Structures are given as structure tokens and as C-alpha cells.
Amino acid sequence: MLTERQLLILKAIVDDYITNAEPVGSRSVSKRDEVSYSPATIRNEMSDLEELGFLEKPHSSAGRIPSQKGYRYYVDHLLSPSELTKGEMSDIQTVLDSRFNEFEQLIKQSAKVLSSLTSYTSIVLGPEVFESTLKQIQLIPISNNQAVAIIVTDTGHVENQTVQFPGDLKGEELEKVVNILNEKLRGVPLVQLQEKLSAEISSLLKRYVNQYESMIQMLGDVFHTHQSGKVFYGGKTNILAQPEFNNVERVRNILNIFEEDNLVSKLFRSEDRGLTIKIGEENRFEPFDECTIITATYSLDGKHMGTVGILGPTRMEYPRVISIMDYLSKDMTKILTAWHQKK
Amino acid sequence: MLTERQLLILKAIVDDYITNAEPVGSRSVSKRDEVSYSPATIRNEMSDLEELGFLEKPHSSAGRIPSQKGYRYYVDHLLSPSELTKGEMSDIQTVLDSRFNEFEQLIKQSAKVLSSLTSYTSIVLGPEVFESTLKQIQLIPISNNQAVAIIVTDTGHVENQTVQFPGDLKGEELEKVVNILNEKLRGVPLVQLQEKLSAEISSLLKRYVNQYESMIQMLGDVFHTHQSGKVFYGGKTNILAQPEFNNVERVRNILNIFEEDNLVSKLFRSEDRGLTIKIGEENRFEPFDECTIITATYSLDGKHMGTVGILGPTRMEYPRVISIMDYLSKDMTKILTAWHQKK
DNA sequence: GTTAGCACTCTTCATCAGCGAGTGCTAAAT
DNA sequence: ATTTAGCACTCGCTGATGAAGAGTGCTAAC
Numbered sequence: 067m068l069t070e071r072q073l074l075i076l077k078a079i080v081d082d083y084i085t086n087a088e089p090v091g092s093r094s095v096s097k098r099d100e101v102s103y104s105p106a107t108i109r110n111e112m113s114d115l116e117e118l119g120f121l122e123k124p125h126s127s128a129g130r131i132p133s134q135k136g137y138r139y140y141v142d143h144l145l146s147p148s149e150l151t152k153g154e155m156s157d158i159q160t161v162l163d164s165r166f167n168e169f170e171q172l173i174k175q176s177a178k179v180l181s182s183l184t185s186y187t188s189i190v191l192g193p194e195v196f197e198s199t200l201k202q203i204q205l206i207p208i209s210n211n212q213a214v215a216i217i218v219t220d221t222g223h224v225e226n227q228t229v230q231f232p233g234d235l236k237g238e239e240l241e242k243v244v245n246i247l248n249e250k251l252r253g254v255p256l257v258q259l260q261e262k263l264s265a266e267i268s269s270l271l272k273r274y275v276n277q278y279e280s281m282i283q284m285l286g287d288v289f290h291t292h293q294s295g296k297v298f299y300g301g302k303t304n305i306l307a308q309p310e311f312n313n314v315e316r317v318r319n320i321l322n323i324f325e326e327d328n329l330v331s332k333l334f335r336s337e338d339r340g341l342t343i344k345i346g347e348e349n350r351f352e353p354f355d356e357c358t359i360i361t362a363t364y365s366l367d368g369k370h371m372g373t374v375g376i377l378g379p380t381r382m383e384y385p386r387v388i389s390i391m392d393y394l395s396k397d398m399t400k401i402l403t404a405w406h407q408k409k
Numbered sequence: 410m411l412t413e414r415q416l417l418i419l420k421a422i423v424d425d426y427i428t429n430a431e432p433v434g435s436r437s438v439s440k441r442d443e444v445s446y447s448p449a450t451i452r453n454e455m456s457d458l459e460e461l462g463f464l465e466k467p468h469s470s471a472g473r474i475p476s477q478k479g480y481r482y483y484v485d486h487l488l489s490p491s492e493l494t495k496g497e498m499s500d501i502q503t504v505l506d507s508r509f510n511e512f513e514q515l516i517k518q519s520a521k522v523l524s525s526l527t528s529y530t531s532i533v534l535g536p537e538v539f540e541s542t543l544k545q546i547q548l549i550p551i552s553n554n555q556a557v558a559i560i561v562t563d564t565g566h567v568e569n570q571t572v573q574f575p576g577d578l579k580g581e582e583l584e585k586v587v588n589i590l591n592e593k594l595r596g597v598p599l600v601q602l603q604e605k606l607s608a609e610i611s612s613l614l615k616r617y618v619n620q621y622e623s624m625i626q627m628l629g630d631v632f633h634t635h636q637s638g639k640v641f642y643g644g645k646t647n648i649l650a651q652p653e654f655n656n657v658e659r660v661r662n663i664l665n666i667f668e669e670d671n672l673v674s675k676l677f678r679s680e681d682r683g684l685t686i687k688i689g690e691e692n693r694f695e696p697f698d699e700c701t702i703i704t705a706t707y708s709l710d711g712k713h714m715g716t717v718g719i720l721g722p723t724r725m726e727y728p729r730v731i732s733i734m735d736y737l738s739k740d741m742t743k744i745l746t747a748w749h750q751k752k
Numbered sequence: 753g754t755t756a757g758c759a760c761t762c763t764t765c766a767t768c769a770g771c772g773a774g775t776g777c778t779a780a781a782t
Numbered sequence: 783a784t785t786t787a788g789c790a791c792t793c794g795c796t797g798a799t800g801a802a803g804a805g806t807g808c809t810a811a812c
Binding site: 208216218224303 | 508511545547549551552555557559561565567569570571572573645646649650654655656657660661664665668
């Protein structure tokens with residue numbers, strides 16, 4: 067168990083390092099207002115904290131920097147959540163309050179505010195389909211071999227997509243198909259659409275539609291595409307401004323990850339509801355060994371919808387970011403709910 | 410006017426520098442097979458070429474590197490276009506031949522091949538709306554205040570978008586609106602939709618629809634969004650692998666540009682049809698002072714559709730990239746045409 | 753228990769010499 | 783008149799050296 071004084075010093079060191087990005091020496095800790103001990107005393111404590119694994123020395127005559135364990139302890143027990151300033155709150159408010167037509171717009175905006183407020187990179191995962199169910203499906207023919215498929219979920223999310231279309235389908239046939247689909251699939255979770263399709267629908271369609279194979283194929287395409295949620299980014303290059311990423315190789319590794327939405331989606335999707343903080347190797351993904359990821363979830367009617375995330379260096383401004391994320395995710399939930407009810 | 414020998418040497422230097430990214434000395438030029446002069450002779454010529462502005466010295470005891478003018482001359486008069494290898498051609502073929510439902514898929518694929526073949530960053534501009542006209546517009550109500558707007562162009566391009574919708578609109582009213590729109594706007598270039606809307610349509614709608622203001626607003630939204638073509642990227646981080654961009658600050662400036670599709674769209678949209686090469690400051694955009702942009706256009710029925718572009722260092726593998734771009738853009742045109750006719 | 757003092761460690765920065773690559777000039781060779 | 787060999791010179795790069803500075807860890811005094 068750490069003593070009061072050790073806590074004080076650990077906190078001071080983390081706070082200092084977070085703002086200055088440089089190893090913290092005993093003297094600068096001692097100079098802090100909240101610390102009233104001499105450098106020598108601090109040195110002894112620092113030595114103990116190092117032995118306990120909370121601090122590290124880059125080399126013998128530098129100051130100390132927090133270890134991953136140190137950050138973890140700081141986050142769990144030490145940090146004093148910072149109040150959002152009026153400006154920050156109103157920034158979030160204005161951006162989110164602006165009228166939006168689509169789910170996606172809200173999400174894009176969120177990603178933008180988040181990155182600009184934190185100056186880290188923000189990742190926002192769009193509605194995750196696991197829990198949402200189909201409310202309505204539509205097929206609108208556009209030319210003689212194209213149609214737009216529209217899917218509406220119970221959460222009010224709309225997806226649309228252009229697809230190849232069996233050439234010579236009569237209007238009444240199409241109507242029949244759409245009717246069947248709506249009848250059989252309404253209320254089905256999106257993730258199960260695919261299997262329902264092959265299990266129940268395909269035989270039914272066979273009876274009514276000539277081109278039934280290409281029809282099935284097309285529907286398969288449609289359902290498949292909506293399996294993975296979309297990913298939105300804010301400030302992709304913000305991370306380059308951090309001194310710890312002053313190295314093109316390392317930066318490239320990280321930026322490359324952003325090119326693969328699937329991967330990002332997997333990495334940032336959080337299983338837990340609420341706020342999650344993963345520090346360094348806790349991410350279990352080597353390129354992020356020196357990064358912290360903070361995620362929060364937003365929801366609708368208590369139903370989990372998606373995740374907002376921040377990627378920054380382990381030396382992250384935890385108090386501020388946590389407050390902002392908390393505020394933002396709750397606000398998104400609120401606005402989403404209001405928006406949904408309006409309909 | 411340059412002598413034969415000067416041409417030979419200039420070409421040799423550019424070729425060498427392109428592959429090795431290091432200042433080229435007289436000795437290494439002399440060692441080339443196609444060059445049969447001693448280093449001393451080469452040195453004299455190099456000195457002349459420098460005086461003429463085709464070469465530069467990073468410092469007095471380094472070799473020479475091509476100046477912007479040198480690259481320009483090389484591109485205009487010297488380069489021997491490289492034959493595509495079988496592998497490259499089939500790479501392009503396979504990727505583009507794969508079934509695609511939408512315009513966008515073709516374009517995304519193109520961006521991907523292009524960047525992976527060249528290992529530079531590719532930018533592909535989607536259909537530019539300037540020349541395409543409206544073929545059909547549809548409004549599909551989804552909930553009591555949402556609709557999906559679908560726009561089909563004469564080139565077979567489909568765009569769709571979810572929009573806010575005047576709450577209590579009767580089915581017949583909606584139908585009326587859609588009919589008016591189609592009647593009045595068919596054949597109108599997309600860029601003019603907006604003005605046509607306010608000039609002619611709005612008064613007409615006023616007569617038939619109650620919620621006419623919000624209707625107009627919504628249509629304005631829809632038409633506005635489709636003004637600017639979409640931008641697709643491939644290999645955004647490829648540029649980081651180039652030795653001349655081994656500097657986080659510079660890289661950041663460039664990557665930031667990619668975050669603003671509007672800007673990119675402006676920079677890469679080429680006024681000329683066919684292949685265009687802009688070297689360094691010819692781009693008239695400071696962050697690209699050390700970059701070359703090569704663009705080519707693809708079309709449909711002789712009608713200009715969009716642009717494929719490559720961003721790399723001025724030290725670019727011109728012969729290869731040019732061949733690839735040429736081949737790809739022509740192939741895109743071919744496939745697009747085939748696809749369009751199929752319908 | 754706390755702190756002052758001090759020797760010790762290690763990085764950083766500037767300086768300097770030596771090396772090597774490359775040039776530019778001159779004089780010789782073709 | 784060209785071309786080339788030879789050589790002095792330039793300049794960046796590398797590695798060694800040393801002084802400065804920041805910080806530690808230990809000891810002894812408070």
C-alpha cells in the first residue's frame with residue numbers, strides 16, 4: 067500500500083509529465099505548491115516508487131517518467147476529473163445541436179468536436195447492428211438492372227445502397243418480394259438477416275420469382291454490407307503533433323491502421339458499457355503499445371448503439387479527456403433519444 | 410539547345426536519382442553502360458547543365474540532383490515510357506473486372522490498384538457532376554419525418570441520401586411533388602438543379618404542397634450535396650515511405666490536406682483531358698512544392714467523368730507511373746462504357 | 753524522519769580531426 | 783579541339799573528446 071506522500075508525489079509526477087512530456091526530476095516536484103518536501107526526500111520516495119513499478123528511468127541521470135502501471139494507478143485512484151469549461155461545453159452543444167438529418171451526421175460531428183477539443187485522434191463507431199432489428203426494407207428500381215435497397219432499423223437508422231438487379235422483373239413480382247421480406251424479416255436483428263434469408267426466405271421466393279437466384283444473391287449482398295458498422299475519424303493527423311510520435315516509421319504504423327476500418331472497428335469496439343481506458347499494452351496490439359485508448363458508449367432507449375473513442379499517447383491528458391468523453395457520450399445519447407422520439 | 414551528350418547525361422542523372430534518391434556524382438554516371446565518357450568529361454557537362462538550370466547541387470561536394478526544370482525537360486523530351494509488365498496489366502484487369510454494382514466500387518478499386526502498383530498515394534475523383542444531367546429523382550418516405558432521396562444521372566450514377574421530411578405530407582401530395590420534379594428537371598445538368606429549383610419549381614410547389622417551405626429546404630439540401638464530387642484515396646501513407654518525407658512536420662502538412670476533400674478535389678481536378686503532369690511548384694500550392702502530381706481523366710461516351718491522380722515526390726518514377734496511369738484510365742473508360750451499355 | 757551536501761552518472765552539445773565523395777581546374781594525351 | 787588524367791580543394795559525415803548540466807543516490811547532519 068502506498069503512503070499518502072507517495073500518492074502525492076506519484077500524482078505530481080504524472081501531472082507534470084503529462085503536460086511537459088519530459089522526465090520529471092526531484093527538484094521540479096519539490097517546487098510544486100502542493101508538495102512541501104525537499105528534493106532529497108522526494109528522491110527517496112521516487113526511488114521507492116520505481117522499485118514498486120510505478121515509475122521508470124529513461125536513463126540513470128534523467129528524471130522519472132510514469133510506467134504503464136503508474137498511469138493505471140493514476141487513472142484508477144489519483145486523477146481529479148477536470149470540470150469542463152463553459153467554452154468546451156458550448157462547443158459540444160453547438161455542434162451537436164445543429165440540425166441533422168441522419169444519424170451519420172451526428173456521428174461525424176461528434177468525431178470532429180472530440181478531436182478538436184482534445185487534439186488527439188477521435189474514432190467514432192457508427193451504430194452497431196448487433197442489437198438493432200429490421201423495421202422496414204424497400205427496393206426501388208432505378209434502371210432495368212439497378213435498384214436502390216433501403217433498410218430502416220428500429221432505431222431509426224437508415225442505410226441505402228445501390229445494387230445489381232435481376233434484369234426483367236415485373237413490377238408486381240418486385241412488390242411481392244418486398245412484401246415477403248417485410249413480413250418475414252420485420253423485427254429480426256440485422257445480424258441474423260443473412261441466415262434467415264437462406265433458411266426461410268429463399269424457398270419462399272423461389273415460388274414467386276423467376277430470377278430467384280440473382281435475387282437471393284443481391285439480397286445477400288445487401289445484408290452482408292450492413293454487418294459491420296461504419297467508422298468515422300476526427301483529426302487523423304493530430305497524433306503527429308505529439309512529441310513521442312516524432313518518428314515517421316512509428317507514425318506510419320499507426321496511420322496505416324486507420325486505413326483499415328475493419329481493424330479499427332474491432333480495436334475500438336468496447337464490450338463494456340460506459341467509459342473504458344486502455345493504457346499501452348493493455349490494448350493487446352503492438353502498434354498501440356505507447357498509446358492510450360479511451361472509449362465511451364452512446365445508446366438509445368438504453369440500447370447500446372455505438373462507441374466514441376480517443377487515441378492518444380499514454381501520456382494523455384486523462385482528466386480532461388475523460389470529462390469530455392463522458393459529457394459528449396451522454397449528450398449524444400440525449401440528443402439521439404430526442405431525435406428518435408420526434409419521429 | 411542541348412547537345413546529344415548533354416541529353417544523355419541529363420537522362421542518366423534523372424534516372425539514377427529517381428531510383429537511388431541520392432545526389433549523383435560524375436563517376437556513377439560514367440559507370441553506366443549507355444555512357445562512354447570519363448568522369449572528367451561528365452563533370453564538365455554537368456557543370457554546364459547546372460548553369461543552364463537543369464541540375465542543382467545540394468552542396469559543393471555532393472553530386473547533382475535534377476532541378477524542377479530538369480524534371481520538366483526529362484518528362485517532356487527524355488523519358489522512355491516503360492512497358493507494363495504482364496503482372497501489372499493483369500493486376501489492373503482483375504481488380505477492375507470484378508463485378509461491381511456501383512460506380513463507386515469501380516472507383517474505389519481503381520484507387521487501390523493505383524496506389525499499390527505505384528507505391529505513391531492515389532486520389533481518384535468520382536464522377537464530376539458538371540456535365541451529367543438528371544435522369545430521375547425519387548423520394549421514398551421512411552418514417553413520418555424522414556425520406557430517402559434518390560438521384561439518378563444520365564450516366565447511370567446513383568446517389569442517395571436520407572433527409573428530413575415535412576411531417577404530415579399526404580401520399581398523393583408527395584407523388585405530385587415527385588412528378589413535378591421529374592417533369593421539370595429531367596435533362597437538367599446537376600449543377601443547375603439548385604437554381605432551377607428556386608427559379609421555377611418553388612412557385613409551382615407552392616400551389617400543390619402545404620409544407621412547401623420545408624420541402625424546398627430539403628430539396629435544396631439534396632441538390633447541394635451532390636455538387637462536389639466524392640474523393641477516394643489509396644495508400645494515404647505511402648508517401649511516408651519516401652526518404653524525402655522523413656520529417657513529421659512536412660508529412661503532417663500533406664496528410665492534413667487529405668482530410669479536406671474539398672481542397673483535394675480542387676487540387677486534383679484537371680481541366681485538361683488526358684494525362685497531365687505537374688511538377689513541384691507548378692502545382693501552385695506550397696505544401697506540394699516537392700511533389701509531383703500526375704492526373705489522367707476517365708470518361709463515358711466521350712463525356713468527361715472524373716480524374717485519377719497520383720501524388721508522389723518530384724523524384725517520381727515517371728516512366729512507370731505514366732504508363733500505369735494511361736493504361737488504367739483507358740481501362741476505366743472502357744469498363745465504364747461496357748457497364749453503362751449493359752443497362 | 754527530513755534534509756543538506758557531494759560525488760557520481762549519463763546525456764547533450766559543441767568542437768575538432770580524419771575520411772571520403774565529389775568537384776573544378778590544369779595540363780597532358782588523343 | 784576534345785577528351786582525360788591528375789590533383790588540390792570543398793564540404794558533409796563520423797567518431798572522439800571534453801565541458802556543462804540535470805539528476806540521482808548515498809552519507810551525515812539536523
